[in-house]
Amino acid sequence: MDSGLLQGFLGALTPDTLWYCFLGVLLGTGVGVLPGLGSGATTAILLPLTVYLSPKDAIVMLAGIYYGSMYGGSTTSILMNVPGEAASVVTALDGFQMTKQGRAGQALAIAAIGSFVAGTGGVILLSFIGPTLADLALKFGAPEYFGLVAFSLTALLSLTGGSVLKGLTVGMAGMLVASVGLDPMSGRQRLVFGFPELMSGFDLIPVLMGLFGVAEVLASAEEGIVSIYSGALGRLLPRGEELRKGIVASLRATGLGLGLGLLPGMLPSVVSFISYDLERRFSRHPERFGTGVIEGVAAPEAANNAVAQAGFIPLLSLGIPTSPVLAILLAAFMMYGLQPGPLLFSQHPDLAWSIIGSMYVGNVMLLVLNLPLVGLWARFSRVPYKFLGPFILGVCIVGAYSIRNSMFDVWSAILFGLVGYAMKARNWPAAPLILGFILGPMLERYLRGSLQMSGGSAEIFLNRPIAAGFLLLTVLVLAMSRRLLATGKA
Amino acid sequence: MDRAVLIESMLLMGLAALGLFEGIRLTTVALVSPEPLGPGWYLVVVSGLLFIAGALHLAGRRRSVPGQAGGSLPFRFGPAARALGLLVLYAAAMPVVGYLVSTAAFFALAVRIFGVHSWVRSVALAVVLAALFQYGFANLGGMVLP
Numbered sequence: 001m002d003s004g005l006l007q008g009f010l011g012a013l014t015p016d017t018l019w020y021c022f023l024g025v026l027l028g029t030g031v032g033v034l035p036g037l038g039s040g041a042t043t044a045i046l047l048p049l050t051v052y053l054s055p056k057d058a059i060v061m062l063a064g065i066y067y068g069s070m071y072g073g074s075t076t077s078i079l080m081n082v083p084g085e086a087a088s089v090v091t092a093l094d095g096f097q098m099t100k101q102g103r104a105g106q107a108l109a110i111a112a113i114g115s116f117v118a119g120t121g122g123v124i125l126l127s128f129i130g131p132t133l134a135d136l137a138l139k140f141g142a143p144e145y146f147g148l149v150a151f152s153l154t155a156l157l158s159l160t161g162g163s164v165l166k167g168l169t170v171g172m173a174g175m176l177v178a179s180v181g182l183d184p185m186s187g188r189q190r191l192v193f194g195f196p197e198l199m200s201g202f203d204l205i206p207v208l209m210g211l212f213g214v215a216e217v218l219a220s221a222e223e224g225i226v227s228i229y230s231g232a233l234g235r236l237l238p239r240g241e242e243l244r245k246g247i248v249a250s251l252r253a254t255g256l257g258l259g260l261g262l263l264p265g266m267l268p269s270v271v272s273f274i275s276y277d278l279e280r281r282f283s284r285h286p287e288r289f290g291t292g293v294i295e296g297v298a299a300p301e302a303a304n305n306a307v308a309q310a311g312f313i314p315l316l317s318l319g320i321p322t323s324p325v326l327a328i329l330l331a332a333f334m335m336y337g338l339q340p341g342p343l344l345f346s347q348h349p350d351l352a353w354s355i356i357g358s359m360y361v362g363n364v365m366l367l368v369l370n371l372p373l374v375g376l377w378a379r380f381s382r383v384p385y386k387f388l389g390p391f392i393l394g395v396c397i398v399g400a401y402s403i404r405n406s407m408f409d410v411w412s413a414i415l416f417g418l419v420g421y422a423m424k425a426r427n428w429p430a431a432p433l434i435l436g437f438i439l440g441p442m443l444e445r446y447l448r449g450s451l452q453m454s455g456g457s458a459e460i461f462l463n464r465p466i467a468a469g470f471l472l473l474t475v476l477v478l479a480m481s482r483r484l485l486a487t488g489k490a
Numbered sequence: 491m492d493r494a495v496l497i498e499s500m501l502l503m504g505l506a507a508l509g510l511f512e513g514i515r516l517t518t519v520a521l522v523s524p525e526p527l528g529p530g531w532y533l534v535v536v537s538g539l540l541f542i543a544g545a546l547h548l549a550g551r552r553r554s555v556p557g558q559a560g561g562s563l564p565f566r567f568g569p570a571a572r573a574l575g576l577l578v579l580y581a582a583a584m585p586v587v588g589y590l591v592s593t594a595a596f597f598a599l600a601v602r603i604f605g606v607h608s609w610v611r612s613v614a615l616a617v618v619l620a621a622l623f624q625y626g627f628a629n630l631g632g633m634v635l636p
Contacts, residue, residue: 188519394593397580
């Protein structure tokens, strides 16, 4: 293994591979910054073009796009409160607050550092215990996923922003909104009421654009702000205690993200919410989350990058893709006549270890690429809002349209912009709606799938230890939060 | 009672009622492939909980001081309303006149709403931004825009 990893680094450090790795992370960062243009679409578009490259260079570049986009999505989240990717929603909660306090540089820097910590952790894990962990992940079926998603919903309690009832209400509204369209299991129309446009349901990105981007601009217009931040910019990099807190939070989130990222279907966005919740629970001052604490940026950013890295473990060791982007990477492998799985390391060790080595190199590149740009990005917060506001609105509209080339998504973004503005005006938190929107369909799918497996008996959740464990954990978290639930205040 | 709280609660309970209606309807529909938990029960449960939450919100505020629940923004529609109205016009115009023209018009008017007073400056900015967006998203990003 040690000689394999060394060979891998040597293979990753060839000029061609370095260049394509750099191109991948650069494209990925750019893709992550632009809302709507997801890493999945970019990877799919570039896949046919990579036929001209060697297998190693092609896969290294496509992988770079994937984890590069995880970092890129945080930039607009932090600077403009417009999440570039669903996984960056949580980053906006504290990241944008830090920008408003003149600490945009520190937020961007800790996002880069956290991503690097997670990326490094992922490569180490992949190198030493990847296949063992991937086997464990295979034990997850519908009941286990149901338990995990139910547990994930407890993260709602961390997003309530002062009123538990409001947070839970918004979360449930999100679950209901996500149900609009065709039921994936039976094909029945739900909440369509004869409008054909509603049959495809609401897409997450336009909802995000509206709830966060459009709403923020409308609120800023109403407040008449001159710029997001008009004072002197403080230190661009975190130091001392702040840096220590950020790194510790990144390490915790890395562990969480690497563990959960092994599970097929586990979305980086879900793990970022869970890590935020976890970090808040660990904190001595949980009430400060949402006001601009560095852990609130470090944890979700590390978590979503860790999930991206961990997804390579089942892909390379078992040939199982855990996300749509990794499925495209699997297609890339097959295009070159390669079969990821246990034999990849024995039949093509140079390729397999080079990919692992390039992931580490790619994470170093992301840090080197983005840290010097922190100062430039931080100045963005001082751009006069009379120019920035319309720009953000334009980005939100085109980002919403680009998902399905549909005007319905543009109208959705505007509608949710109005909803988000009203929620801001009345102190209703927006983040729980997104969590409910993402987790609701998953919860329903796994519940119905589990009950189909058991013929309708709920005992399936008790008979399977992992599922029962997650449900017990959910009950424990709710019990520990009973004071929160009883007083109604977060 | 705070009128805004009443409106909020009515909206929530109205949304929940829609979900309940739809959920109950779906529980009575025969499925091609029967399953223990059909497409309706989830809607019934979530909508039911949402209805209860809406009612609790209404009940909770009956005892509070009017206006206490208000947010930090004065909920009046000034520049925000104009910006929102402009967005609606933009979305309506896009499929008719195309992305480039509608976007240029949008930016020209939007910067005025946000505080640029000179028409010349507004139009110049609008043309540049619209061209950049068209080039960036359509040419470089490969998007098919209206």
